[in-house]
């Protein structure tokens with residue numbers, strides 16, 4: 001470490017790269033400093049905020065020479081809110097960063113050299129693309145004066161927003177630049193209705209109040225919207241008035257659901273829903289398929305990104321009419337049903353019961369009779385498919401499999417079972433390059449070859465990237 005490296009000191013830093021989480025990276029001598037809000041090519045004066053043995057963190061004090069990739073962030077609360085990390089970089093720079101992040105993960109985490117990583121797939125709509133908003137509700141108390149101090153009536157101004165990165169403080173956001181405009185309109189209408197009816201907002205400090213989050217889902221193509229009110233209490237007053245106030249502002253709303261979540265966890269949605277008005281789901285239509293999506297089910301948040309995944313399924317799996325396909329972590333069947341139209345049979349597995357129920361409804365909605373959906377974890381259910389007398393008849397093998405796990409990736413049992421079943425073609429869909437790389441490394445050790453990886457910019461303005469890997473049995 002050089003003498004200038006002490007917490008609080010100002011140092012000059014040239015940014016040469018991005019790191020995994022979207023922080024910019026520069027070096028003082030050989031010492032690495034991570035800086036939020038930097039852009040490769042920036043010359044900065046930074047103030048050191050944290051020092052560890054091998055690296056440190058710093059905040060921008062002054063931009064000395066801005067990178068040609070630097071632009072003005074669109075969102076007025078970009079620096080405070082934790083939702084986006086790359087709005088200060090132009091879109092081409094974001095795409096380059098994501099491609100490189102995937103290449104680096106494959107090389108450094110799994111030692112997979114020479115795997116072709118295609119350029120990150122650009123979105124036509126890099127703004128206002130998110131079909132799902134999960135906003136936190138906060139409230140500022142105030143007193144309405146009566147004739148005397150005792151008669152003063154306590155009231156509150158509710159606000160909606162998102163957590164500042166890594167904290168529980170809420171940044172007020174009225175118009176999120178990556179949400180579909182309808183989601184912003186519904187959140188604002190719901191916030192105004194909360195204020196008008198003075199529904200009690202949850203206070204995490206003392207556990208009083210009820211309303212914690214507002215979750216909105218909108219179908220990009222169908223234009224249907226669902227509002228989910230997450231509450232610690234199962235009953236709310238003046239429900240009809242609330243619904244009327246929101247519907248008057250957003251007539252495309254098709255349902256309002258109350259989700260009960262009294263638990264002190266980071267998980268937003270509880271398990272119990274009750275319909276306050278209308279439907280408990282939306283219908284979205286994509287690629288000629290209809291999807292029933294309920295409050296607790298996973299569905300890709302960027303429809304253009306989902307369409308890009310479909311293109312990869314066609315290219316990488318080349319589906320044929322005789323194929324039997326496994327869709328592990330199938331959710332509501334968005335990938336399974338796309339394949340079901342092209343192949344003989346699809347078997348989907350997901351641990352979320354609501355998603356499996358949706359997947360079954362979705363098969364019916366689309367008149368598909370060649371799907372089977374199984375409720376349970378892939379690690380438990382998949383090995384049973386190898387058992388004698390199981391769903392797969394003796395001698396029948398999966399022609400291909402889709403693995404689309406959550407961020408933590410696949411359980412080791414799943415990867416070993418896939419290898420044991422000798423499934424010839426795999427597509428691994430992932431929203432986390434680190435766990436993707438780890439799992440690809442394990443598949444390679446177990447007889448597979450990774451032909452190529454297509455990063456897709458499913459989450460523009462953020463550091464997140466979706467990947468679709470093309471894998472074959474070697």
Ligand SMILES: C[S@@+](CC[C@H](N)C(=O)[O-])C[C@H]1O[C@@H](n2cnc3c(N)ncnc32)[C@H](O)[C@@H]1O
Pocket residue numbers: 298299300329330331332333334335349350351352355376377378379404405406407
């Ligand atoms: C990234 S989503 C993919 C869903 C679906 N393929 C799609 O594109 O809409 C991951 C899914 O894995 C499910 N899941 C998480 N852990 C699981 C496990 N251990 N076994 C089965 N499903 C799991 C979740 O419920 C979720 O639906």
